[in-house]
Amino acid sequence: MKRFSVFAIAREAMRQHSGWSRTWANPQPKKSYEVIIIGAGGHGLATAYYLGKNFGITNVAVIEKGWLGGGNTGRNTTIIRSNYLQDPSAAIYEKSRSLYENLSQELNYNVMFSPRGCMMLAQTQHEMRGYQRTAHANSLQGVKTEFIGPERIKQLCPIMNVDGPRYPVLGALWQSRAGSARHDAVAWGYARACSEMGMHILQKTEVIGVTQEAGNVTGVETSRGHIECKKLGMVVAGHASVVAEMAGFHLPIESVPLQALVSEPIKPCMDVVVMANTVHGYMSQSDKGEMVIGGGTDGYNAYTQRGSFHHLEETVRALIETFPMISRLKMLRHWGGIVDVTGDRSPILSKTPLGQTFINCGWGTGGFKAIPGSGWAFAELMAKGESPLTAEFGLDRFSAGRFVDESVAAGVAH
Amino acid sequence: MLMLNCPYCGMNKDETELSAGGEAHIKRFGPGSSDQDFEEYLFGRANPKGLHFERWRCSSGCGKWFHAARCTLTLEVFGTYEAQTLEPPQSIKDLITVKRPGWSWRAFS
Numbered sequence: 473m474k475r476f477s478v479f480a481i482a483r484e485a486m487r488q489h490s491g492w493s494r495t496w497a498n499p500q501p502k503k504s505y506e507v508i509i510i511g512a513g514g515h516g517l518a519t520a521y522y523l524g525k526n527f528g529i530t531n532v533a534v535i536e537k538g539w540l541g542g543g544n545t546g547r548n549t550t551i552i553r554s555n556y557l558q559d560p561s562a563a564i565y566e567k568s569r570s571l572y573e574n575l576s577q578e579l580n581y582n583v584m585f586s587p588r589g590c591m592m593l594a595q596t597q598h599e600m601r602g603y604q605r606t607a608h609a610n611s612l613q614g615v616k617t618e619f620i621g622p623e624r625i626k627q628l629c630p631i632m633n634v635d636g637p638r639y640p641v642l643g644a645l646w647q648s649r650a651g652s653a654r655h656d657a658v659a660w661g662y663a664r665a666c667s668e669m670g671m672h673i674l675q676k677t678e679v680i681g682v683t684q685e686a687g688n689v690t691g692v693e694t695s696r697g698h699i700e701c702k703k704l705g706m707v708v709a710g711h712a713s714v715v716a717e718m719a720g721f722h723l724p725i726e727s728v729p730l731q732a733l734v735s736e737p738i739k740p741c742m743d744v745v746v747m748a749n750t751v752h753g754y755m756s757q758s759d760k761g762e763m764v765i766g767g768g769t770d771g772y773n774a775y776t777q778r779g780s781f782h783h784l785e786e787t788v789r790a791l792i793e794t795f796p797m798i799s800r801l802k803m804l805r806h807w808g809g810i811v812d813v814t815g816d817r818s819p820i821l822s823k824t825p826l827g828q829t830f831i832n833c834g835w836g837t838g839g840f841k842a843i844p845g846s847g848w849a850f851a852e853l854m855a856k857g858e859s860p861l862t863a864e865f866g867l868d869r870f871s872a873g874r875f876v877d878e879s880v881a882a883g884v885a886h
Numbered sequence: 887m888l889m890l891n892c893p894y895c896g897m898n899k900d901e902t903e904l905s906a907g908g909e910a911h912i913k914r915f916g917p918g919s920s921d922q923d924f925e926e927y928l929f930g931r932a933n934p935k936g937l938h939f940e941r942w943r944c945s946s947g948c949g950k951w952f953h954a955a956r957c958t959l960t961l962e963v964f965g966t967y968e969a970q971t972l973e974p975p976q977s978i979k980d981l982i983t984v985k986r987p988g989w990s991w992r993a994f995s
Contacts, residue, residue, distance in 0.1 A: 713933035724929035726908070727958075772888075772906035775935045775959045781887060782902050815929055871925040 473668045475580055495660060496540075496667035501674050504700035505533040507854065508692060509707055510679050510715055512536035514545040514655075515832055515839065516707035517662035517673075518847020519854070524669040526848070527855040532671040533701075535694060537678040541659030544709050547777075547809035548840040549732050549754055549766035551745050553590045553650035555617045557606050558876050560864035561818060562613040567861060568845025572653060575844060581661030583653045584759065590650035590745040591625065593794070595639040599750060603645040610647075617647045629744050636793045639751055652745060652756055658843055682719040688827035689719070704829045705854055710775065710810030712833035721825045723833065724870050725812045728769045729779035730837050731787075733806040735798070737761030751790030752783075755798075763798060765791065769811065769837060779808035811837050816869075818876035821850050821862035830854050831867070888956075893966050895948035907941035910953045911973060911992070935959055937982060937989050939974060942966075955982060 474480060474493060484491050507523060509516045512534045523529040534540075552572055554565035571578075572585050594600045603619060610617040622634045625644050634641040663673055674696070681693035682704070691700035706715050710727045737760050745756040752768030767787035770779050784806065792799045814820060814834040819842070821832050832850045835842055849861035864876055888901040909931055915923040932938070938958050943951050953971070955964040955978055964985065965978040973994055982989055989995060 711935065713931070714935050717934075722926065722930040723933070724931065726931050726933050727935075772901075772940065773909075773933060773938060773958050774961065776961060780901060870929045871921050 473664065476582075496663045496673055498675070499672045501533065501672065501677065501694070501696055501699055504691070505672070506531040506701065507703045507705065508532070508699060508701040509534045509705040510692065511543075511706070511708040512540035512659075512663070512673055512675065513543050513707065513709060514541065514659050514662065514843035515709070515835070515846050515850070516705070517659055517666055518843050519705055519707060519832065519850045520666045520671055520847075521662045522848045522851035523855060524666065524671060526851060529855060530669045530671055532666070533699065534666065534671065534673045535677050535679055535692070535699075536673070536675045539675050540663050540673060541656055544809040544811065544839060545655055545659045545843075547732065547807055548655055549756070549764050550652040550655045550840055551590060551650070551747070551754060551756065551766075552585070552652055552841040553647050553745075554615050554841070555590075555592070555606060555610055555645055555647045555650070556878060557609050558818075558878060559613060560876050561878055562610065562615050564845045564849055564861045564865075565842060566613070566615050566845075567848060568842045569650065571844035571848065575653075575658070575661070579661035579665050581657060581664055583657040583661055585651065585653040587649050587651040588743050588745065589628070589646065589648045590747065591620070591628065591644040591646045592747045592749060593625075593641050594643040594645070595641060595748060595750040597642070600642050603643065606645055615647075616649060617645055620644050620646045629742060629746060631741050631795055631797050632746070633794055633796050639748070639790065639793055641794065650745065655840060658840075662847075679715065679718070682715075682826070682829075684719070684826060689829045702828060703854055705850065706824075706829070706831045706833065707850070709833060709835065709839060710812050712812045712831065716824070716831065719824065719826045719829055723820070723831075723867075725814055725820075725834055726773050727775060727810050727812050728772070729774050729776055729808040730769045730811045731767045731779040731784055731806065731808045733765050733767075733784065733803050734758070735763040735765070735801040735803050738763070738801070741797070748791070748794060751787070751794070753787045753791040753794075755791060755795065762804065763801060769813070775810050777808050777810060811835075811839075813837070815879075816875035816877045817879035819846070819865055820867055821846065821853060821859075821865045822867040823853075823857075824867065888961055888963070890942060890954050890963060891966050892944040892947055892950070893952050893968050894950045895944060897944070897947050899944060899947060903944075903946040905943040905945040907943055907951065910939040910941045911994075932992055934991065937964070937986055937991055939991060939994075941969065
């Protein structure tokens with residue numbers, strides 16, 4: 473693999489770009505691997521990458537039903553932030569955000585991380601108190617956030633109407649080091665680095681069963697035959713329950729569609745990320761100029777990857793009051809992803825009832841921001857059997873009643 | 887858009903007129919049960935990709951809770967039935983067998 477650099481671009485410009493090589497290899501599956509990761513999304517690829525980089529385990533296959541990064545990694549609104557209320561959440565999300573800062577250099581792949589700042593609007597008295605509490609919690613956790621008033625908000629985001637009659641903007645939780653990144657590039661960058669280390673990324677390979685012997689995993693049945701492994705990691709987001717069923721256990725997870733949409737490209741008008749949780753709308757402007765808008769989840773289980781129309785209508789209707797200038801925008805695309813939601817809205821990074829099998833799921837509606845941190849922590853869990861970042865996110869927290877309650881923290885499904 | 891027929895008032899309702907209530911036929915465990923049973927009752931969910939049995943409420947109509955058999959992948963509705971039952975009526979099971987031969991869902995098939 474050739475390194476990307478300004479010199480590489482200059483060299484290729486001289487020879488009509490004929491010298492670029494494939495970004496990752498497309499190998500035939502081996503008979504067995506030390507570690508198999510199911511799911512080549514951001515989290516799965518990041519797990520494989522840190523297994524190789526931090527623990528020297530490179531005999532790894534990442535198995536993917538479709539194409540890599542084609543699930544929720546390619547379907548989210550690319551918001552990166554770490555202003556959570558609970559200590560375990562702040563620890564893993566802040567680890568993730570800090571890894572994003574150097575990710576382009578580390579992977580030698582431009583993930584276009586843009587720390588443009590993210591504000592979460594308080595539009596009710598309930599949210600005012602909630603976000604002030606979060607700002608105090610973040611101070612104690614060492615996560616830099618501040619609570620700001622309407623004047624500062626208007627300064628940071630002039631297109632916002634802060635004195636709307638129905639949803640006035642009373643304040644906001646501002647994290648200046650939050651931002652966004654190019655979602656596909658994150659998956660592609662990790663895939664390229666994994667492939668470079670000799671790992672196999674097996675696309676269009678569907679896992680149809682998990683084989684076990686004496687309580688330990690022995691391999692997976694796939695559409696390309698049986699593949700043996702010593703350790704298995706399940707990192708499949710919305711389909712976590714389906715894969716867990718193959719291994720013979722139930723998860724405290726329900727899968728629902730979450731929708732997003734983008735507008736036609738317009739001139740730069742907004743250089744921060746704005747989240748409005750009361751009205752379930754998030755908005756930022758992409759580098760191409762499109763307004764990227766995220767909505768709320770559907771109320772019932774589904775695997776349809778499209779979602780209900782009325783949720784979109786509610787999101788857009790509410791955003792138009794806060795951002796009157798978007799009322800004439802045409803929307804270009806709309807899509808849905810299947811998110812795996814737990815009861816306490818916190819992820820599961822855990823050992824499972826099946827020996828040598830680990831699961832990373834339950835990131836719900838906020839998985840993209842967690843990709844590097846989740847991969848870092850889950851790789852440690854898989855390699856060493858424990859990790860300080862995952863200690864509070866075990867499956868056993870549900871029987872112990874030791875929740876990491878972020879649903880009450882946000883007051884909404886987020 | 888999902889539409890369900892309320893088995894009590896007979897109205898064909900749009901999803902915006904209904905409230906989803908999650909998985910149906912969950913067996914309750916209370917004091918005296920094992921931790922594992924209690925955890926499964928509180929948090930364990932089938933969450934299938936395909937046939938699912940759910941609770942819905944006719945919230946802008948008659949206000950009653952009812953059950954629905956639905957596919958989570960295609961949104962096809964196999965039928966709705968009254969909530970005062972521990973398992974789906976045979977007529978609904980037969981209908982599902984025609985459309986999804988060999989189906990099973992938790993203890994039902």
